[in-house]
Amino acid sequence: xxxxxxxxxxxxxxxxxxxxxxxxxxxxxxxxxxxEALVFAAEEPxxxxxxxxxxxxxxxxxxxxxxxxxxxxxxxxxxxRVGKKWFFRTAPDLAWALQREQVEPKKLSRAAMETLAIIAxxxxxxxxxxxxxxxxxxxxxxxxVLLETGWVRLRGRRRAPGRPVTFGTTDKFLLHFGLxxxxxxxxxxxxxxxxxxxxxxxxxxxxxxxxxxxxxxxDEEPLGDEPLGEAFAPDPSEGEAEES
Amino acid sequence: xxxxxxxxxxxxxxxxxxxxxxxxxxxxxxxxxxxEALVFAAEEPxxxxxxxxxxxxxxxxxxxxxxxxxxxxxxxxxxxRVGKKWFFRTAPDLAWALQREQVEPKKLSRAAMETLAIIAxxxxxxxxxxxxxxxxxxxxxxxxVLLETGWVRLRGRRRAPGRPVTFGTTDKFLLHFGLxxxxxxxxxxxxxxxxxxxxxxxxxxxxxxxxxxxxxxxDEEPLGDEPLGEAFAPDPSEGEAEES
Amino acid sequence: xxxxxxxxxxxEDDRREDPDEAFHVxxxxxxxxxxxxxxxxxxxxxxxxxxxxxALADQYLRFIEAAxxxxxxxxxxxxxxxxxxxxxxxRLLLPAPPKAxxxxxxxxxxxxxxxxxxxxxxxxxxxxxGERPQMGRDLFARGAPEGLDVVNAPLYQASxxxxxxxxxxQRQKQALSHVSxxxxxxxxxxxxxxxxxxxxxxxxxxxxxxxxLIQWVxxxxxxxxxxxxxxxxxxxxxxxxxxxxxxxxxxxxxxxRRKEEPPPALAAE
Numbered sequence: 001x002x003x004x005x006x007x008x009x010x011x012x013x014x015x016x017x018x019x020x021x022x023x024x025x026x027x028x029x030x031x032x033x034x035x036e037a038l039v040f041a042a043e044e045p046x047x048x049x050x051x052x053x054x055x056x057x058x059x060x061x062x063x064x065x066x067x068x069x070x071x072x073x074x075x076x077x078x079x080x081r082v083g084k085k086w087f088f089r090t091a092p093d094l095a096w097a098l099q100r101e102q103v104e105p106k107k108l109s110r111a112a113m114e115t116l117a118i119i120a121x122x123x124x125x126x127x128x129x130x131x132x133x134x135x136x137x138x139x140x141x142x143x144x145v146l147l148e149t150g151w152v153r154l155r156g157r158r159r160a161p162g163r164p165v166t167f168g169t170t171d172k173f174l175l176h177f178g179l180x181x182x183x184x185x186x187x188x189x190x191x192x193x194x195x196x197x198x199x200x201x202x203x204x205x206x207x208x209x210x211x212x213x214x215x216x217x218x219d220e221e222p223l224g225d226e227p228l229g230e231a232f233a234p235d236p237s238e239g240e241a242e243e244s
Numbered sequence: 245x246x247x248x249x250x251x252x253x254x255x256x257x258x259x260x261x262x263x264x265x266x267x268x269x270x271x272x273x274x275x276x277x278x279x280e281a282l283v284f285a286a287e288e289p290x291x292x293x294x295x296x297x298x299x300x301x302x303x304x305x306x307x308x309x310x311x312x313x314x315x316x317x318x319x320x321x322x323x324x325r326v327g328k329k330w331f332f333r334t335a336p337d338l339a340w341a342l343q344r345e346q347v348e349p350k351k352l353s354r355a356a357m358e359t360l361a362i363i364a365x366x367x368x369x370x371x372x373x374x375x376x377x378x379x380x381x382x383x384x385x386x387x388x389v390l391l392e393t394g395w396v397r398l399r400g401r402r403r404a405p406g407r408p409v410t411f412g413t414t415d416k417f418l419l420h421f422g423l424x425x426x427x428x429x430x431x432x433x434x435x436x437x438x439x440x441x442x443x444x445x446x447x448x449x450x451x452x453x454x455x456x457x458x459x460x461x462x463d464e465e466p467l468g469d470e471p472l473g474e475a476f477a478p479d480p481s482e483g484e485a486e487e488s
Numbered sequence: 489x490x491x492x493x494x495x496x497x498x499x500e501d502d503r504r505e506d507p508d509e510a511f512h513v514x515x516x517x518x519x520x521x522x523x524x525x526x527x528x529x530x531x532x533x534x535x536x537x538x539x540x541x542x543a544l545a546d547q548y549l550r551f552i553e554a555a556x557x558x559x560x561x562x563x564x565x566x567x568x569x570x571x572x573x574x575x576x577x578x579r580l581l582l583p584a585p586p587k588a589x590x591x592x593x594x595x596x597x598x599x600x601x602x603x604x605x606x607x608x609x610x611x612x613x614x615x616x617x618g619e620r621p622q623m624g625r626d627l628f629a630r631g632a633p634e635g636l637d638v639v640n641a642p643l644y645q646a647s648x649x650x651x652x653x654x655x656x657x658q659r660q661k662q663a664l665s666h667v668s669x670x671x672x673x674x675x676x677x678x679x680x681x682x683x684x685x686x687x688x689x690x691x692x693x694x695x696x697x698x699x700x701l702i703q704w705v706x707x708x709x710x711x712x713x714x715x716x717x718x719x720x721x722x723x724x725x726x727x728x729x730x731x732x733x734x735x736x737x738x739x740x741x742x743x744x745r746r747k748e749e750p751p752p753a754l755a756a757e
Contacts (some may be wrong), residue, residue, distance in 0.1 A: 033338065041334045135523065
């Protein structure tokens with residue numbers, strides 16, 4: 001669990017030191033209890049707005065969550081943020097004790113894992129861009145598998161000839177891989193330092209930061225009503241499709 | 245539940261005082277973390293034996309759980325034991341926060357609006373009278389919606405064959421429509437002046453002077469204990485029901 | 489990989505056994521030509537930035553040649569790459585044309601190196617991603633969450649104007665379209681029969697039906713319905729054998745009388 005987790009834990013430690021500096025007031029304690037109960041009870045990561053609706057008017061939810069996160073630092077269960085949502089999950093270092101013998105989650109194929117990585121690090125990405133990086137046609141099956149995981153979504157269409165569909169990652173992706181935000185992707189700095197994704201940008205334009213905002217980017221437009229079939233189907237000009 | 249919870253809380257308080265007397269060792273802390281994660285991730289209350297299997301040999305599971313329970317005392321989430329099994333649940337006093345009422349603005353259907361207007365002007369009005377004025381059967385749904393608004397109430401029963409339920413408006417109705425009293429509802433001349441009636445009214449057409457005295461009228465009697473079902477159910481003899 | 493299994497493969501395989509070959513001529517493990525190139529480049533054991541594209545092109549072409557001896561059909565991707573590398577190789581070996589209309593060979597080579605580097609980096613990133621603790625494998629959410637409820641509380645909205653116009657609209661509609669018929673008093677067959685049965689006791693002797701009716705008819709408008717219903721009721725009673733009915737002439741008065749002996753069916757009851 002290399003670099004990135006270390007960073008993540010540092011942030012958590014920062015949070016923990018919060019309680020050393022400040023002591024929550026009685027009111028804040030009450031709000032912490034509420035947030036704790038709400039996030040615990042929720043079936044999915046819970047947004048701060050949703051919590052605010054259930055807390056007394058004017059409660060500082062963000063602050064309560066910061067305290068709470070600090071309290072859970074180093075515990076067997078941690079309070080974790082993903083995107084703008086919060087949830088509890090078991091501490092990463094206890095994986096060995098929790099792994100359930102019987103259920104071995106289905107592993108993604110190498111093609112799917114690489115495609116997922118390209119979408120994550122390079123989003124919004126079109127099928128052509130994925131194929132360009134991998135140097136091989138993308139099979140429909142690979143994309144289907146990724147969409148089925150719920151980690152990848154159709155974002156919109158690129159404002160470019162053919163209006164290709166753009167792909168991006170979801171909050172579920174962040175959740176699954178224990179990322180708070182897309183900028184926490186492991187090795188992202190390395191990739192950016194190598195300047196690898198600026199191929200389609202004029203020099204000096206800067207290295208694009210992968211973005212999973214729901215807002216469309218300047219060169220994107222909404223999906224519209226057209227059928228999406230062609231977004232997945234292999235380019236007819238390419239005879240062979242890889243097996244996924 | 246209250247009694248039980250009270251007892252439970254006393255026990256929990258006992259547990260809490262445990263941490264004031266003893267400080268868990270490093271090893272015990274590690275065992276607490278494991279138990280915490282195991283109970284948290286379990287889909288059902290988890291037995292101590294099951295936990296023992298996943299903890300280091302010789303770990304004092306019961307002790308770890310006692311410490312853990314003490315730590316969760318007074319928090320938004322509590323560690324609870326049932327028989328020999330353990331689970332987390334949100335603190336009982338916060339149950340209210342898990343349910344949130346969401347106000348959803350709704351418009352009355354045309355049928356409901358017309359029925360409401362008739363009840364307002366012609367109260368006390370029976371279902372048959374409303375149907376007679378509207379010239380169409382009243383659906384059960386329409387009356388249900390009106391009662392849900394809190395603008396319409398059951399007044400009593402008409403002293404007449406079948407003893408039909410009489411409907412009238414409520415103070416909430418006055419409040420919502422900004423009327424001081426029901427007599428402030430505009431009469432025929434006002435309605436004409438407002439352009440709501442055109443000239444083509446037959447001779448003898450009138451609009452009643454509405455009254456909403458809470459006292460029953462001479463031809464009304466109290467509701468009594470009979471079931472009210474038949475007051476709403478559409479008359480079986482009428483084939484078509486209006487859409488509500 | 490989409491490579492067709494070829495029936496002649498084994499035969500060809502036997503012929504070309506080259507122990508000196510530095511690599512296995514097997515494309516099955518590769519995810520396309522770029523993957524193959526990357527693997528070949530890795531065998532140069534140098535930093536990708538200082539890779540010899542010329543040497544790489546040579547290796548690739550040799551590999552593809554060898555592979556074609558094994559399998560006649562290769563995926564188009566591999567052949568396209570081979571053609572492009574052959575072209576690149578010739579460009580690299582020949583002196584640059586005086587007026588370059590195309591990108592020079594060096595930058596084409598650099599571009600290829602860059603693509604390989606990019607693939608290598610994204611591979612590394614994919615590996616890092618895969619190594620992260622994952623939900624459901626290493627990390628677990630709460631096993632039995634209670635769930636949060638949102639209860640919809642409808643808030644009905646309507647204005648006084650809505651109310652008044654709704655009232656006026658339908659009152660007007662009903663006032664104009666409501667055709668009220670005078671309610672007709674109808675004497676039902678059941679009523680007639682009940683009445684007849686009640687008074688049969690008085691009619692031991694022949695009596696004119698209209699004499700009975702007089703008791704029931706309160707207004708001339710009711711005469712028709714009362715007469716019709718009563719007549720039908722008498723017919724029913726005749727059929728049951730409880731009365732006798734007689735008419736002496738067409739349109740003459742109807743006479744009726746109770747039967748003295750109850751019919752056996754009734755006696756049995």
